Amino acid sequence: MLRFYNTLTAQFEEFKPLNDDKVRMYICGPTVWNFAHIGNFRTFVFGDILRRYLKFKGFNLIHVMNLTDVDDRIISEARKKNITIYEMTAPYIQAFWEDMNVLGCQRPDIAPRATEHINEMIDLIKKLLEKGRAYESKGSIYYRIASFPEYGKLSKINLEGNITGASGRIDADKYDKENVRDFALWKFVPEGEEPAWNAPFGRGRPGWHIECSAMSMKYLGESFDIHAGGIDLQFPHHENEIAQSEGATEKPFVKYWLHSEFLKVDGEKMAKSLGNEFTLRDILAKGFPPIAIRYLLLSVPYRNQLNFTFEGLRGAVSTVERLENFKLALRTTKATAGSNPVIKELIEKSLREFEEAMDDDLNTSVALASIHNMIREINTAVANENLREDDRNLALKAIEKFDSVLGIFGKDDEVILDDEIEKLIEERQEARKKRDFARADAIRAYLTEKGIILEDTKDGVRWKRKISLT
Numbered sequence: 001m002l003r004f005y006n007t008l009t010a011q012f013e014e015f016k017p018l019n020d021d022k023v024r025m026y027i028c029g030p031t032v033w034n035f036a037h038i039g040n041f042r043t044f045v046f047g048d049i050l051r052r053y054l055k056f057k058g059f060n061l062i063h064v065m066n067l068t069d070v071d072d073r074i075i076s077e078a079r080k081k082n083i084t085i086y087e088m089t090a091p092y093i094q095a096f097w098e099d100m101n102v103l104g105c106q107r108p109d110i111a112p113r114a115t116e117h118i119n120e121m122i123d124l125i126k127k128l129l130e131k132g133r134a135y136e137s138k139g140s141i142y143y144r145i146a147s148f149p150e151y152g153k154l155s156k157i158n159l160e161g162n163i164t165g166a167s168g169r170i171d172a173d174k175y176d177k178e179n180v181r182d183f184a185l186w187k188f189v190p191e192g193e194e195p196a197w198n199a200p201f202g203r204g205r206p207g208w209h210i211e212c213s214a215m216s217m218k219y220l221g222e223s224f225d226i227h228a229g230g231i232d233l234q235f236p237h238h239e240n241e242i243a244q245s246e247g248a249t250e251k252p253f254v255k256y257w258l259h260s261e262f263l264k265v266d267g268e269k270m271a272k273s274l275g276n277e278f279t280l281r282d283i284l285a286k287g288f289p290p291i292a293i294r295y296l297l298l299s300v301p302y303r304n305q306l307n308f309t310f311e312g313l314r315g316a317v318s319t320v321e322r323l324e325n326f327k328l329a330l331r332t333t334k335a336t337a338g339s340n341p342v343i344k345e346l347i348e349k350s351l352r353e354f355e356e357a358m359d360d361d362l363n364t365s366v367a368l369a370s371i372h373n374m375i376r377e378i379n380t381a382v383a384n385e386n387l388r389e390d391d392r393n394l395a396l397k398a399i400e401k402f403d404s405v406l407g408i409f410g411k412d413d414e415v416i417l418d419d420e421i422e423k424l425i426e427e428r429q430e431a432r433k434k435r436d437f438a439r440a441d442a443i444r445a446y447l448t449e450k451g452i453i454l455e456d457t458k459d460g461v462r463w464k465r466k467i468s469l470t
Helices: 038-056 072-081 085-102 118-130 208-220 231-249 280-285 290-298 310-332 341-359 364-383 389-406 418-433 437-449
Strands: 003-006 011-014 022-027 060-065 134-137 140-143 183-188 204-206 224-230 254-260 263-265 306-308 452-457 460-465
Touching: 003 254, 022 038, 022 208, 038 060, 038 224, 038 254, 038 263, 038 280, 038 290, 038 389, 060 208, 072 085, 085 280, 118 134, 118 140, 118 183, 118 208, 118 231, 140 231, 183 208, 183 231, 204 208, 208 224, 208 231, 224 231, 231 254, 280 290, 290 306, 290 310, 306 310, 310 364, 310 389, 341 364, 341 389, 364 389, 418 437, 418 452, 418 460, 437 452
Parallel strands: 022 060, 022 224, 224 254, 263 306
Antiparallel strands: 003 011, 134 140, 140 183, 183 204, 452 460
């Protein structure tokens, strides 16, 4: 039974989609004003695991993740550089998808951009104005929080005073409001200033929160199954999404809300002022393989804080190397025909434990433990020559299932078998004896390309496989 911790109800709940096996899911994507940092990618890797596991469980998934390509920060940076917001965001959008690919994150089915959905935002604001849940002040449109008595039901906040969310993004005081807690749906932009769009209620640009409400409901409907994102978005962003969406439709907006916890660096909050804010590209530039970064980011369950350290990352490098070595050994080790019932039961048990752990609110740490236990026992069986051909094939299928969810075993490159390696080494030795160095060098180059490292020693040629951690 798959269950999630639902932030909305503050309890664990069995996952039951609104419509049979069809799951509609929205995950808040990046604001593309800069390169995404590892805290962002902790959330995006969580989203990738969630996506993969829902598909693993057989659900028919529609996954939407937005790109916020217009907001105050983007506009400010574009003005500093004297370029348009489109010129400002284009390279960061490309960089984001490149980074997602490098980390092995699957693309969402739909990735809408805010600037391409202004009409949907205008229509939603018109509904809120008609219902008296929004009002105009000096050309801007604000949401009237007092009109939505359930405001605060997601974050459980105390509405006394003006509370700033963990994201640090709350409407600036320069926008005049009836109540300090009301938030901007549409921000007035004077003539001659860009970017701006024309709307029935005046020239302006959308507020941050209205963007996600409009885009999610366009592609997933007025009520859908899952909305996920970082805990920093719980308030005010997700709270405001609920108020806007339910205020306009009078229907429940989202059934399950899932939030991933913060990532800290060496036990401290990540911040530029502390010099510990790293983009993914910063870490890759230090020589760390992306698969190890992915492993570290998913190794702690999403609702627990993750303490990122370079010592921990080096440990992840060693771990994924062992995982790839294990898979490679299984693919290349010779095994006698038949099956060992003990090994078969071990593999089946590991698969059960893995699924039970993931069913328990995506408990990745317990799921990983089940994998490592299986690997340890199979390595012992290999050492004692107790692994049979059927067991080997069953173990490879198990790895395929684990990896369809976690993506930590590396790519399945074409494997050159031991017998072929030995034959090529013998051919190379003969070529060297005949002083056919061109042929000898060609064989060495071919083996190197296949990940085989040759070592010429006084006792003859030794070889080993190079593990690729890309």
